[in-house]
Amino acid sequence: MVNLKNLLENIDEISNQEKVKLVAVSKNVTEKEVIELYNQGQIDFGENRVQELKRKQDILSSYPLKWHFIGTLQKNKINHMLTTKPVLWQSCSSLELAYEVDKRAKFSLNTLLQINTALEDTKSGVEPNLAIETYLQIKEECKNLNLQGIMCIGANSDDKIKVAKTFEDTYKIYQNLQKYGVKICSMGMSGDYEIAIKSGSNMIRLGSMLYR
Numbered sequence: 001m002v003n004l005k006n007l008l009e010n011i012d013e014i015s016n017q018e019k020v021k022l023v024a025v026s027k028n029v030t031e032k033e034v035i036e037l038y039n040q041g042q043i044d045f046g047e048n049r050v051q052e053l054k055r056k057q058d059i060l061s062s063y064p065l066k067w068h069f070i071g072t073l074q075k076n077k078i079n080h081m082l083t084t085k086p087v088l089w090q091s092c093s094s095l096e097l098a099y100e101v102d103k104r105a106k107f108s109l110n111t112l113l114q115i116n117t118a119l120e121d122t123k124s125g126v127e128p129n130l131a132i133e134t135y136l137q138i139k140e141e142c143k144n145l146n147l148q149g150i151m152c153i154g155a156n157s158d159d160k161i162k163v164a165k166t167f168e169d170t171y172k173i174y175q176n177l178q179k180y181g182v183k184i185c186s187m188g189m190s191g192d193y194e195i196a197i198k199s200g201s202n203m204i205r206l207g208s209m210l211y212r
């Protein structure tokens with residue numbers, strides 16, 4: 001298990017003391033690891049499956065944890081996802097999905113627009129060239145979605161320059177949205193978080209490296 005204090009210091013160093021929020025992704029571990037991280041001070045956790053999010057939430061309901069939903073959302077899971085009331089839905093991946101969730105939400109749901117900056121078929125998210133337009137449309141039309149920013153997953157590549165390019169492109173979109181009040185640029189996972197932070201990320205989602 002990672003030493004959280006050391007990791008957070010390392011993150012501060014990479015970001016030149018800019019605030020970068022850590023979301024601990026617990027999708028491949030049990031509640032035992034979640035509690036270990038909580039005992040080191042971690043509050044924000046992420047899950048990519050509604051079922052598992054609900055399960056951990058229930059088991060750990062006596063802990064003051066904040067849950068993020070970060071996975072691809074199937075239409076038939078929308079109501080279930082909403083019952084978990086995540087602190088942040090990071091993976092709104094299309095205008096259509098935004099409409100569907102907005103229609104059923106009975107509360108204000110903090111949301112990030114997921115952008116497929118890497119342009120990979122296996123990844124969800126809106127095309128980068130439609131990102132701003134889609135963001136503004138959701139902001140205008142989806143009154144139950146409280147859009148807070150954007151999210152992306154880095155290119156699946158060993159080429160660091162290629163990975164950096166996805167993050168830099170995403171950060172440019174984030175900057176262009178600055179005048180519309182964006183706050184969160186969520187990018188960076190275990191294999192690429194240093195590159196993501198150097199490209200301007202202010203929220204990283206770390207899984208595997210925390211539990212080694």
Ligand SMILES: *Cc1c(COP(=O)(O)O)cnc(C)c1O
Nearest residue numbers: 025048070189190205206207208
């Ligand atoms: C699994 C996952 C992560 C964490 O990935 P690691 O490589 O384990 O750090 C981050 N974001 C999303 C959307 C994920 O599905």
